[in-house]
Each structure stands twice: as structure tokens, then as C-alpha cells.
Amino acid sequence: MPSLRARIAFIFGMSFIMALIMSGLLVALNTGIDAQFFGRWMHSFAVAFPIAFITAATIAPLVQRLVDRIFPNG
DSSP: OOOHHHHHHHHHHHHHHHHHHHHHHHHHHHHOSSTTHHHHHHHHHHHHHHHHHHHHHHHHHHHHHHHHHHSTTO
């Protein structure tokens, strides 16, 4: 099992990338890409990333247990 530091780094990286991509895509779809796009995107990302990180950190152990039950031998 990975160390706590490695698990936190993984959750940080995954939630960062997911929040960045999803916030950019949703801002572009909902408001379009114009001169203010980058500012709207970064504002959306600033809201989304902490939520994504906390959610991923909270549910990761539950998902891991579910996956272990579905695939008991790896």
C-alpha cells in the first residue's frame, strides 16, 4: 500500500487536472471563449479544485474497498 504522502500527492494531482479540464470545458461551453474566458476559467477552477480534492480524498478509500471486492485477486 502506498504511503500517506504518496496517496495525498496522487489525489492532489488527479483532482487538480480533473478540475482544471472540467472547469475549462464547462466555462467554454456555457459562456464561450472570448477575451474574459481565462479569468472566468481560473475563477471556476479556484472554486472547483478544493471541492474536487476534498471529494476525492473522502471517497477514494470507499472506491478502493469496492474495487477490492469486485476484483479480490487484483
